[in-house]
Amino acid sequence: MKNFAITGVGGYIAPRHLQAIKDTGNNLIAALDINDSVGILDRYFPDTSFFTEFERFERHLEHLKRINHHEKVDYISICTPNFLHDSHIRLALRIGADAICEKPLVLNPWNLDVLEDIEKETGKRIYTILQLRVHPSLIRLKEKIKNEINQDKNKKYNVTLDYITARGKWYDFSWKGITEKSGGIATNIGIHLFDLLIWLFGMPVHSQVILNEKRAMRGELELEHAFVKWFLSINYSDLPLEVKSKQSTYRSIKIEGEEIEFTEGFTELHTEVYRRILNNEAGFNIPDARPSIELVYRIRNNIKF
Numbered sequence: 001m002k003n004f005a006i007t008g009v010g011g012y013i014a015p016r017h018l019q020a021i022k023d024t025g026n027n028l029i030a031a032l033d034i035n036d037s038v039g040i041l042d043r044y045f046p047d048t049s050f051f052t053e054f055e056r057f058e059r060h061l062e063h064l065k066r067i068n069h070h071e072k073v074d075y076i077s078i079c080t081p082n083f084l085h086d087s088h089i090r091l092a093l094r095i096g097a098d099a100i101c102e103k104p105l106v107l108n109p110w111n112l113d114v115l116e117d118i119e120k121e122t123g124k125r126i127y128t129i130l131q132l133r134v135h136p137s138l139i140r141l142k143e144k145i146k147n148e149i150n151q152d153k154n155k156k157y158n159v160t161l162d163y164i165t166a167r168g169k170w171y172d173f174s175w176k177g178i179t180e181k182s183g184g185i186a187t188n189i190g191i192h193l194f195d196l197l198i199w200l201f202g203m204p205v206h207s208q209v210i211l212n213e214k215r216a217m218r219g220e221l222e223l224e225h226a227f228v229k230w231f232l233s234i235n236y237s238d239l240p241l242e243v244k245s246k247q248s249t250y251r252s253i254k255i256e257g258e259e260i261e262f263t264e265g266f267t268e269l270h271t272e273v274y275r276r277i278l279n280n281e282a283g284f285n286i287p288d289a290r291p292s293i294e295l296v297y298r299i300r301n302n303i304k305f
Helices: 014-023 054-066 082-094 110-122 136-151 184-188 191-201 269-278 286-300
Strands: 003-007 027-032 049-051 075-078 098-101 126-128 157-165 204-212 216-223 226-233 249-255
Touching (some): 003 014, 049 054, 082 098, 082 110, 110 286, 184 226, 184 286
Parallel strands (some): 003 075, 075 098
Antiparallel strands (some): 204 216
16 A cells, blocks of 8 residues: 555546545545645545645655654645646655656646656656556557558558637636646647647647637647647637537547547546556656647747747
8 A cells, every 4th residue: 555645636637536546545645735625535535634735735744754654655646737736746756755747747848857857866756647548449549550550651640639628717717727827728628639649640740820819729730640630729619519508528539530439438547547657567757748748838839840
């Protein structure tokens, strides 16, 4: 049994991490969130020490490291807003724990260089959650694409990506609506899909942003083995007409006009990523995360290449 702490336990994504910690047979001993609406802990780890102030949380973890070694934290799961990830990863490594951080690890690529240096200095590891890479149907798709590319090294697929997830006015006034804190929608809602495309079709070759608004973006992306037209939006008005009456999210990836179905099977993906990390089975690290972080940085800043 490993000891975990978690930051951002009151957030949207935290329950998936709580479930993963529980499902892998481990213990949560400390949790942090600036908000105290964290009754979710009762469902998973009711005895967890809870903090609303980072300084007291940090002091508690330091105390466990130095005084109470049997409760020393082995991992910190990081579910806080994007702009805090870098700081909380550094905390994990500083107290002798590995970090398991939600996407994106950082907002700016150069921060990855420093984190790699800290990994070397401390001997601890930084993991990220790239859960689409463990989705069974997408693993099969990757194998199919790999086999086709092996037969034709110059093959280029035509791909369209549309991801629309309606968000109300609150979004613009939260940290998610502040580009300096979230990285904008290309980062906040798009990075896991850009990572998926790079994983499937290879490294970026060329990128151009056609529409760059706060709530919607459109662009063209060339990868080693694909030409991609992509569209991201948080506007309800951009949802297809047939979807509006049923749901507030529309996700579509088409390869050569054929829809890729991966809407099912999402509930256990975080647990599978945790299982791989804990069993030393190909957890995702900085080199895995770097290409998509570099890409969305260029998209965010409209840097053509």
